Amino acid sequence: MDKRIKTVPRYGTGFKDRLYLPAIYEGMKITFKHLKDNVSDSNAIDVLEYPEEQPTDITERYRGLHRLTHREDDTVACVACFMCATACPSNCIFIEATERTDGVDEKMPQRFAIDTLECIFCGYCVEACPCDAIRMDTGIFSLTGNAREDFVLEKEQLLAYKGAFGEEKSIAGK
Amino acid sequence: MLENSIFAILALFLLFGSLGMISFKQTVFSGLSFLLAMMALAGLFALLENSFLFLAQIMVSVGAVVVISLLVMLSVNVNEQNLPNEPAKFRWMLFSAILVSPFALLMYKSLTHMNREFVETVAGYGSLKMMGATLFSDWVLPFEIVSVLLLTAMVGAIIIARKEPANDA
Amino acid sequence: MSTATIVVAVFSLVLAALLALLMIPVLVWLERRVAGLVQDRLGPNRTNVGGFRLGGVVQSFADVIKLVLKGEYYPSHIKMGRWLFMLAPAITFAMALLAFMVIPFADNIVVDGESLRIQALPIESGILWYMAIGAVGIIGIVFGGWLSHNKYSLIGAVRAGAQMIGYELPLGLSVIAIVLTYNTIDFNVMVQWQSGTVLGFLPAWGIIVQPLAAVIFIITLFVETNRAPFSVAEGESEIVAGYMTEYTAMKFAMYFMGEYVAMNTASAVIITMFFGGYQLPWVSTQFLLEHFSIFALVMMPLIPLVVYFVIKWMRKNNRVRETVSTDGGRLFETKVLTIALIAMTVIIELILVYLALQPVGAFSTSIAVTLFQVVIFVVKLMVFNLFFILVRWTLPRFRYDQVQKMGWHYLLPLSLLNIFITALIVVGVS
Numbered sequence: 096m097d098k099r100i101k102t103v104p105r106y107g108t109g110f111k112d113r114l115y116l117p118a119i120y121e122g123m124k125i126t127f128k129h130l131k132d133n134v135s136d137s138n139a140i141d142v143l144e145y146p147e148e149q150p151t152d153i154t155e156r157y158r159g160l161h162r163l164t165h166r167e168d169d170t171v172a173c174v175a176c177f178m179c180a181t182a183c184p185s186n187c188i189f190i191e192a193t194e195r196t197d198g199v200d201e202k203m204p205q206r207f208a209i210d211t212l213e214c215i216f217c218g219y220c221v222e223a224c225p226c227d228a229i230r231m232d233t234g235i236f237s238l239t240g241n242a243r244e245d246f247v248l249e250k251e252q253l254l255a256y257k258g259a260f261g262e263e264k265s266i267a268g269k
Numbered sequence: 270m271l272e273n274s275i276f277a278i279l280a281l282f283l284l285f286g287s288l289g290m291i292s293f294k295q296t297v298f299s300g301l302s303f304l305l306a307m308m309a310l311a312g313l314f315a316l317l318e319n320s321f322l323f324l325a326q327i328m329v330s331v332g333a334v335v336v337i338s339l340l341v342m343l344s345v346n347v348n349e350q351n352l353p354n355e356p357a358k359f360r361w362m363l364f365s366a367i368l369v370s371p372f373a374l375l376m377y378k379s380l381t382h383m384n385r386e387f388v389e390t391v392a393g394y395g396s397l398k399m400m401g402a403t404l405f406s407d408w409v410l411p412f413e414i415v416s417v418l419l420l421t422a423m424v425g426a427i428i429i430a431r432k433e434p435a436n437d438a
Numbered sequence: 439m440s441t442a443t444i445v446v447a448v449f450s451l452v453l454a455a456l457l458a459l460l461m462i463p464v465l466v467w468l469e470r471r472v473a474g475l476v477q478d479r480l481g482p483n484r485t486n487v488g489g490f491r492l493g494g495v496v497q498s499f500a501d502v503i504k505l506v507l508k509g510e511y512y513p514s515h516i517k518m519g520r521w522l523f524m525l526a527p528a529i530t531f532a533m534a535l536l537a538f539m540v541i542p543f544a545d546n547i548v549v550d551g552e553s554l555r556i557q558a559l560p561i562e563s564g565i566l567w568y569m570a571i572g573a574v575g576i577i578g579i580v581f582g583g584w585l586s587h588n589k590y591s592l593i594g595a596v597r598a599g600a601q602m603i604g605y606e607l608p609l610g611l612s613v614i615a616i617v618l619t620y621n622t623i624d625f626n627v628m629v630q631w632q633s634g635t636v637l638g639f640l641p642a643w644g645i646i647v648q649p650l651a652a653v654i655f656i657i658t659l660f661v662e663t664n665r666a667p668f669s670v671a672e673g674e675s676e677i678v679a680g681y682m683t684e685y686t687a688m689k690f691a692m693y694f695m696g697e698y699v700a701m702n703t704a705s706a707v708i709i710t711m712f713f714g715g716y717q718l719p720w721v722s723t724q725f726l727l728e729h730f731s732i733f734a735l736v737m738m739p740l741i742p743l744v745v746y747f748v749i750k751w752m753r754k755n756n757r758v759r760e761t762v763s764t765d766g767g768r769l770f771e772t773k774v775l776t777i778a779l780i781a782m783t784v785i786i787e788l789i790l791v792y793l794a795l796q797p798v799g800a801f802s803t804s805i806a807v808t809l810f811q812v813v814i815f816v817v818k819l820m821v822f823n824l825f826f827i828l829v830r831w832t833l834p835r836f837r838y839d840q841v842q843k844m845g846w847h848y849l850l851p852l853s854l855l856n857i858f859i860t861a862l863i864v865v866g867v868s
Contacts, residue, residue: 140480336576343580
């Protein structure tokens with residue numbers, strides 16, 4: 096035979112395989128064993144009893160809710176350059192720029208709103224920002240509200256969230 | 270009294286089912302009327318104390334024939350605009366009813382003048398054991414002929430319905 | 439119509455209605471809980487009424503209330519036959535419920551010389567009735583799928599219908615072989631036949647006498663009830679929800695409940711025909727009636743033992759983990775259930791003492807035997823429902839062409855072969 100042709104062995108053609116009932120029996124043995132073990136000791140089941148037990152694997156890289164950072168001198172780090180709004184695949188960041196009054200830079204956002212219902216939590220805005228102004232390290236994974244308007248986070252709310260992993264201020268320009 | 274009223278209800282269902290089957294424009298509704306008529310017929314068999322025919326009628330007519338005809342209707346899946354437009358349907362039905370009425374009168378007169386003595390049913394009449402015993406002892410020849418007929422019909426249906434094998438070499 | 443007939447008829451009807459309808463929340467709960475426990479997670483376990491979780495059964499009742507109160511609406515693209523759209527689930531549900539009504543829950547009770555059946559519909563055409571009514575249930579699915587005006591529903595309905603038709607034949611043919619062996623179509627006579635012995639020591643259960651027919655019948659009943667691994671009609675990952683896609687609230691609930699009632703009926707039919715029905719192996723009803731005092735004396739230590747193990751299990755498992763702060767009232771529930779179980783045990787022990795002292799042939803013995811057989815029936819029914827549920831969570835769904843191939847190419851010749859072999863053996867033995 097030509098060396099480039101490889102014959103693949105076919106499984107499942109024996110009589111016992113085609114009968115299928117022995118395979119069902121083997122499968123049911125495993126399932127029944129799981130059932131028996133879990134019924135006889137249901138406290139040993141490795142299950143997270145939310146909301147009493149919170150998840151333990153929220154790390155630094157976890158993309159939770161967004162927050163806007165401050166600089167070392169407590170001014171708003173964001174310069175309203177629109178890089179995050181452009182990078183966002185869901186078009187859920189709404190920015191209106193205005194002239195900065197505290198003399199640190201030229202622009203600042205007058206309105207910075209993120210529609211978290213549209214957001215896909217991809218993190219592209221964090222990667223795009225040149226000033227480390229927007230971060231997703233709050234560690235908050237559960238946002239609830241009663242109306243659709245509750246899910247549009249404005250600048251004040253975003254500035255108020257605290258980071259969960261120690262780095263509070265923006266590290267751009269260091 | 271109770272038997273008569275049950276008979277009247279079942280007969281009404283049978284009549285309306287049969288009429289509905291031929292007069293509904295949508296195929297699914299005529300399928301539903303077919304179902305209703307077959308169930309009413311099964312009920313009439315039950316009223317005659319024939320439990321085997323009652324259940325066999327449901328199993329065969331409803332469980333097989335109606336289901337298969339419904340499956341065919343679903344597979345063909347005719348659009349509502351492709352159904353034929355029959356404006357004078359009820360007039361045609363009335364006209365054909367008038368044409369058929371002499372024959373109906375003939376049947377009515379012959380049936381009501383038949384022998385009115387009915388044989389008393391033995392215990393176990395209509396049960397499966399008695400039906401099976403009678404079928405296989407007194408009526409074995411018609412049974413076998415009917416089975417050959419069914420076989421012929423099945424072979425014919427398969428030959429009609431199968432795809433023609435490609436004949437070119 | 440003597441009072442005994444009326445009492446027995448009402449009792450059988452109430453029992454059948456309870457077993458069929460009250461089993462629905464239990465089966466829904468069992469399915470979700472067993473699914474969770476097999477997959478190494480807990481099932482629903484938080485819904486409670488005043489602290490009583492009962493393992494999560496209250497969740498099923500919460501589901502029922504939700505489905506009843508949900509807003510009924512009809513998709514606007516369904517223009518023709520809205521009344522039939524509403525009626526189709528009712529057909530399936532009604533037929534599934536009717537098919538359950540011929541199962542015997544206990545042997546005929548003899549009162550003042552007349553022998554009364556403990557069946558909701560005391561007719562003698564058992565398996566024929568089940569096959570006939572079971573075949574009608576598919577019509578509700580076909581109507582529902584067509585009138586939904588939705589291509590996924592249509593595919594689901596056609597698949598369900600074709601699958602059902604394809605497996606009616608093996609079902610009927612395996613039933614013929616069984617009827618040849620038992621020489622009757624009456625369920626009660628079938629169960630009485632199974633109280634003998636085969637080869638001297640094995641109980642004459644259907645599964646030992648007719649193994650091939652039993653396997654074919656069980657497989658076919660999985661298909662008839664649209665149950666995994668044959669759930670092509672309700673895809674669940676392929677065609678949204680198949681024929682149930684456009685149904686909401688109570689109509690969906692009726693399809694849903696109809697499916698569980700059909701599964702319950704299928705379990706009941708299987709245990710009646712193959713696993714001895716309401717009987718213990720080797721023990722016929724006559725034997726039970728004559729020697730009931732021995733059975734009562736044997737059960738007297740057994741029941742407290744079983745209840746002791748149940749209470750021990752409950753105390754171990756009905757608690758929350760230490761890391762979870764709130765208890766949710768589980769200790770209270772465990773205490774109340776323990777007291778209830780102990781009280782029940784004491785009452786049953788007193789009744790058993792009374793029964794053990796009765797002379798043979800007393801009327802209370804017949805009643806006790808009937809109730810004992812009903813309890814055995816319910817236990818076997820739950821075991822088989824568990825079997826159905828376990829198979830669902832073990833096997834992946836078959837592909838539709840595999841389903842059809844198995845029905846027509848494999849099961850049909852096998853069931854015909856089975857009829858030949860059975861006929862040879864029956865004629866040879868007699």
